[in-house]
Amino acid sequence: MKTIISGNEAIALSFEDSGGVFASGYPGTPSTETLEEVARLGKVYCEWAPNEKVGLESAIGASLAGGRSLATMKHVGVNVAADALMTLTYTGVNAGLILMAADDPGMHSSQNEQDSRNYAKFAKIPMLDPADSQEAYDFVRTGFEISEQFDTPVMLRTTTRISHAKGIVEPTGKIQPKVGEWVKNVPKYVMLPNFGKIKHVEVEARLLKLQEFAETSPLNRLEMGDTDLGIVTSGISYQHVKEAFPTASILKLGLVHPLPEKKIREFAGKVKRLMVVEEMDAIFEEQIRAMGIGVHIGKDKISFCGEVNADIIRAAAGAPITTGTAAPVENLPQRPPTFCPGCAHRGLYSILSKLKVFVSGDIGCYTLGALPPLSAMHTCICMGASISAAHGMAKVNEIAGRTEKPVAVIGDSTFFHSGITGLLSMAYNGGNALVIIMDNRTTGMTGGQENPGSGQVLQGEPAQQVNMVDLVKVLGIHNVVEINSYNLEETEAAIRKGLETPGPYVLVDKNPCILRYRVKKPLYKVAQDKCTGCRACLKASCVALGLTASGEKPKVGIDPNICNGCGVCAQLCKFDAMSEV
Amino acid sequence: MKVFNIVIAGVGGQGVLMASKVLAESALASGMDVKQNEVHGMAQRGGSVISFVRIGDQVHSPVVMPGSADILISFEPLEALRYVHYLKPGAMLVYNKGTINPSTVASGLATYPSDVEEQISGICGDAHGIEALSLAQEAGNAKAVNMVMVGSVLKNLPIDAQVVEGVVKALSKDKGVEVNLKALRGGAAAA
Missing domain, CATH: 3.40.50.920 (Rossmann fold)
Known part of the structure; x- marks a missing residue:
């Protein structure tokens, strides 16, 4: 039957229809919905890995154990998984293995534009590039066949307009999954130099065979x-x-x-x-x-x-282009994404903004703290870099005789992904930085996926929940304090103490993601006779707040359809004008 | 049939994606080729959202080029103005008159233009504002603004209204069926 589905959904459906046995990956736009859909379809085992390297390595293990496997990630995730990929190309596979890499040209939700086709060339492996949802579906099946025929991992590359665009798909029938033999083969799977030298020759020969295949394949x-x-x-x-x-x-x-x-x-x-x-x-x-x-x-x-x-x-090509009715209207107020009303990040960033500290940021919703009016993030490179970069800054500050302590801000999922090793280094090497972990128990930016702190796995079963404070302590950090960033006064005091205390210092905010967990709190209202129109509350950048009238000094109102009752604005108000409804 | 280009604009959280899904499924149910595409991810956090639905005998790109939309449906006036240049000359725009402040306005960094509707009419001669929120509330749920908006353009689409109703029924849950159908019809009556 024909359905209209996205490229990601098509890949998931085909994975199930093509005898897939194991899927893993890490959320990242535009790849995320693929594994979510495998889970929703519900017939094949799938899981979130803490990062893309673990996801790919687990898929390698699944392939060696005889099951067709899939690893999904966004383009920058392939950088994380690249260590595994560059040797996987030597070992080859047992059952078919597909690495799905979702590129984001135009950077709709990414920190760079990276062309994953470079990786196929780099790793000397075949890559499939579907042009719509139907091909996304078809190429998973073909990808497994190529993987097994040529003993190679196959990269399936999408872009945002393939992953997220919906088109009509006609499934081509189901292959029953079967798990093959679990084989011991030391020269094939142990890449000691002597075995690696033999395998490299095979990789070059494989590439020539694949080139012959490319000449006659209907794929081209x-x-x-x-x-x-x-x-x-x-x-x-x-x-x-x-x-x-x-x-x-x-x-x-x-x-x-x-x-x-x-x-x-x-x-x-x-x-x-x-x-x-x-x-x-x-x-x-x-x-x-x-x-x-x-x-x-x-x-x-x-x-x-x-x-x-x-x-x-x-x-x-020198041909005429579309002519429209009008040029885009210029100078309109921008509508950038922002923290959700009620988000715990808002309180934290209003304090960091006030304290004017150097914030070493990371990848997640909290990266939005870099935007005005909060403007409280000063670097953001890649997953996990907040802590390691703050460590490097702290060391140079020490060498330069500066006393200011950098602040790293990182979310729980990003911390599990690759922040742990940075903090381990900071503890081991004695970096003088403050680290704030926003432990909202979900992978928020990509839509709320489970992680080792969520207490639930991708397919819904309950799971052991990592205790963030215990984890931080075990890395060798002695100063770990829990905070509640909805309470601005207490949080500010905790941050000040962390900044004044020498050595690594970690604060953990355990407020859950309001979007993911649908937390309901009493809403707030503004007493118009008390509001002076000073706009101190507006510095928290909440879309529930707005000026009620134009003119010299308009007052502030709260939209009850948008407010989530976090109370941050009420704490920023110096005239006690806000109260619970 | 030549490709018919629909652009739906709004603010993250307003249900632009659901409205797009209804139109795309309706096209499929009508035996047409269809592609639908929006950019999500960051858009979930109250950002500007734009979605494309392209319907025809054969649709290649999922993207509508500026200047080539046959209809623009905007869930918010400022977003209508932001994307009005997507319309073909002479094409139609229907927008919800209810405004939502962008974070830049909420934080006092920018001002919401007071003459948005005048600016829209100045650019598009066939622009229609409707009170989608009150129609949605009348239907029983403020969140049904998206169905009101779909309803408001039904007679201008190359899809049969009965087919759209069928898709809305199939995609809605429990009590939502009645609310959404009422919102859809309310929007159709208002247009």
């Missing part, structure tokens, strides 16, 4: 039309090409590594102008040029940055 499709313009493309770019030039000749690549050299040469020979359309890096173009084939239109006309669309392609 010639669509001959007008021969004036011939376009080599893949993935979502293919759809934009079809919009821009419906009658052009197209070489649509489904297997994007290794490339089918003969097929590309044949295609280039049939068209007058060869164009390469690819988002982000010039992966195809560089290789095609290295084959000695001329590319007439490519990255000279299409940016390395951001997403591609039909007009960008038209413009690159």
Whole structure:
């Protein structure tokens, strides 16, 4: 039966239909819904790993034990899993293994634009690049077949507009999962140098075989039309090409590594102008040029940055673009994402903002504390970097004779992901920093996924809940204090104490995520006779608050449909104008 | 059928995605090709949301280009103004007149323009504001604003209203069936 589902849902459905046995991964936009959907469908075992490396390693183990396995992650997650990947390419697999990497060109919800196609080249493994939900479904099945036929991990690469776009999918029938033998094979699976040397030769030979496969595989499709313009493309770019030039000749690549050299040469020979359309890096173009084939239109006309669309392609080829009714209206108030009304991060950041400390931030909802009016985050690099970076800062401050202590802010899921090792280093090497762990018991930014602190696993069963304070202590931190960031006065005192006490100091806020756990509290209202319009409350950046009228000094009101009753605004008010409804 | 482009705009939490799902499922149930796409992730935190539904015999890209929408449905006036340039010349806009302050306005960093509706009419000659919140409340739930908005454009879509009602029924839970259908019809009557 036909259904309309996203690329992520299609991958999950196909994983189940293609005899999948084990899936793991770490949440990350735009990959997250894949594992959530495997769990929702409910037939195949799946779990959240604390990070992508653990997710991939677990999938490797599952493959070695004979089960078809899937590891899912966003593009930057592949960096974390890369250590495993770069040797997995040598060992190969037992049962089929697919690594799904979801790229985010245009950075809708990411810290960088990273083209995962580089990893396929780097690891010398095949990569599939679906162009819609149906292909996302089909390519999982094909991916397992390639993985097992060529004894290799397969990367399945999506982009945001594949993962999150919905299209019609017709499933192609179910394969019953079967678990193969659990084999001991030391030269294949133990990468000591002597075995690794043999395997590297095999990897190079495998790549040549895959290249032959790419030449004849229907994954790479010639669509001959007008021969004036011939376009080599893949993935979502293919759809934009079809919009821009419906009658052009197209070489649509489904297997994007290794490339089918003969097929590309044949295609280039049939068209007058060869164009390469690819988002982000010039992966195809560089290789095609290295084959000695001329590319007439490519990255000279299409940016390395951001997403591609039909007009960008038209413009690159010198064709007219869409003309609309109007230019975008300029200077409108922006509507950036912000902390939810009632979120525990708001109170913390209003204090950090007031204290003007240097905040070493991390990846999560709390990264939004960098935006005005809070503006209380001064660096954010990658998952887990808050603590390690604060440690480095503390050491240089010590060397420079500065007394100011940096503050690291990190969430529970990010701490489990890769903050633990940073804190271990800080404890071991004696870094003079304050670390605040916002332990809201969920992976918030990606929509509230379970983690080792949630007390529940992905498939819903109860699980052992990590005790954050005990975990911090066991790493060697002696000063660990629990705080309640809804109480501004107490929290400020705790932060001040942490800043004054020499050595590593950790504060743990255990307030749950209000969005995930739907915490209900009494709402607040503003006594208009007491409000002076001083706007001190507005510094907390809550969308439930607003000015009630225009004019010289408008007063503040609270929208009862939006307020979640955290009471932070009431504590910021110097005139006692806010109270519970 | 030539591809019909629908753009739905609003604020995270308003139900833009559910409205998109209703339209996409309705197109599928009508035997048409359809692609639907929005960007979520950060949008969940009260940010601006834009969603595309493209319906036709064969739909390639899931993205609607600025200047090519056949209809824009906006759940909030400022968001209507932000995305009005997505419309084709002469195309129609229906927006909910209820405003939601962006965080930049709530924190006093920016001012909500007082003439948003005038600006919208100045750009789009076929713009219609409706009181979606009160219609949703009349239907029984303030959260049914999204169904009111879908209802408000029903007669302008290349999909049969009966099919949309069927999809709304199938996607709603328990008491929600009645509320959502009432909201859908309320929106249709208001347009």
